[in-house]
Amino acid sequence: MPLLSVDRLSTHYPAAEGTVRAVDDVSLEIGEGETVALVGESGCGKSTLGKSLMRLVAPSAGRVTFRGRDVSAMSGRELQAIRRRIQMIFQDPFASLNPRQTIRTILTAPLAVHGIGDRRRRDAIAAAMVEHVGLPADALERYPHEFSGGQRQRIGIARALILQPELVICDEPVSALDLSIQAQILNLLVEMKTELSLSYLFISHDLSVVRYFADRVLVMYLGRIVESASTSDLWVGAKHPYTQALLAAVPDPTRRKQAAPINGDLPSPHNPPTGCRFHTRCPLATDICRTENPALRQFGSDHAVACHHAQ
Ligand SMILES: Nc1ncnc2c1ncn2[C@@H]1O[C@H](COP(=O)(O)OP(=O)(O)OP(=O)(O)O)[C@@H](O)[C@H]1O
Numbered sequence: 253m254p255l256l257s258v259d260r261l262s263t264h265y266p267a268a269e270g271t272v273r274a275v276d277d278v279s280l281e282i283g284e285g286e287t288v289a290l291v292g293e294s295g296c297g298k299s300t301l302g303k304s305l306m307r308l309v310a311p312s313a314g315r316v317t318f319r320g321r322d323v324s325a326m327s328g329r330e331l332q333a334i335r336r337r338i339q340m341i342f343q344d345p346f347a348s349l350n351p352r353q354t355i356r357t358i359l360t361a362p363l364a365v366h367g368i369g370d371r372r373r374r375d376a377i378a379a380a381m382v383e384h385v386g387l388p389a390d391a392l393e394r395y396p397h398e399f400s401g402g403q404r405q406r407i408g409i410a411r412a413l414i415l416q417p418e419l420v421i422c423d424e425p426v427s428a429l430d431l432s433i434q435a436q437i438l439n440l441l442v443e444m445k446t447e448l449s450l451s452y453l454f455i456s457h458d459l460s461v462v463r464y465f466a467d468r469v470l471v472m473y474l475g476r477i478v479e480s481a482s483t484s485d486l487w488v489g490a491k492h493p494y495t496q497a498l499l500a501a502v503p504d505p506t507r508r509k510q511a512a513p514i515n516g517d518l519p520s521p522h523n524p525p526t527g528c529r530f531h532t533r534c535p536l537a538t539d540i541c542r543t544e545n546p547a548l549r550q551f552g553s554d555h556a557v558a559c560h561h562a563q
Pocket residue numbers: 265266267272274292293294295296297298299300301457521
């Protein structure tokens with residue numbers, strides 16, 4: 253049984269200009285211990301999909317199951333319990349850290365909310381976690397503004413992991429950081445995954461970031477998954493022209509064939525193109541692409557592509 257499975261999930265936002273189809277008919281699975289990357293341009297619906305999985309935003313249709321239990325049907329205590337087992341790490345931890353709380357309060361609050369331990373026990377868990385994520389021991393008495401960007405992300409990671417979740421949704425966790433710090437934070441996430449037996453959904457607009465540690469990559473375009481493959485397959489044999497264009501933007505001297513980078517802007521999700529949503533920017537587009545939405549087709553056991561012209 254997969255750890256998480258998503259069946260035909262849609263999340264639409266009502267807006268004055270018409271409905272935003274941020275996530276539209278998406279299905280996916282995450283296996284136990286797996287790191288699945290979700291990549292695509294800004295605005296394609298990655299964050300909305302991540303938040304929909306733990307019902308931080310309400311899906312409009314479809315089903316999410318966690319260890320076989322239907323998250324979509326949960327409420328009250330059951331939903332609270334799931335939010336302990338699925339945690340999220342955000343791009344900008346500073347925005348989600350209360351500036352008036354010490355790191356001790358920030359880290360012990362989730363334990364208190366879930367009724368874990370007494371005060372002494374919670375303090376001990378927080379102290380151990382601070383050490384685990386590589387923060388100085390005196391961090392507990394300090395405030396978020398006293399830390400650098402990389403350290404703040406360590407605090408965000410500590411807060412997400414303190415409840416011992418099983419699945420962690422990392423939403424662009426390194427995008428706001430300097431390149432040198434990015435590698436440190438990615439290494440920390442990889443270490444934590446092994447030590448705490450985590451599974452990750454890793455959201456990123458940058459394929460080069462996910463290349464070295466994602467097992468599988470899902471490529472999202474305007475609310476839909478257009479390609480799904482193991483990372484190594486995707487790197488050498490991407491079949492969707494959108495994925496090929498994303499890859500072309502990543503400098504890589506080992507790749508022989510360079511596809512042309514993508515042209516134009518992402519169309520509005522209020523009024524997505526008919527047929528294949530990528531057809532307005534696609535070098536291969538023909539009549540069928542303008543009228544018929546391509547279904548995901550399997551190529552081999554673990555590679556699926558939604559393109560009329562994929563071979
Ligand atoms: N609360 C909301 N109300 C209305 N529209 C929204 C809301 N949140 C997101 N959107 C819209 O839904 C679409 C998908 O946004 P989302 O943030 O999920 O994409 P993303 O791929 O994560 O992009 P980014 O990396 O920029 O966050 C965008 O067009 C966005 O403007």
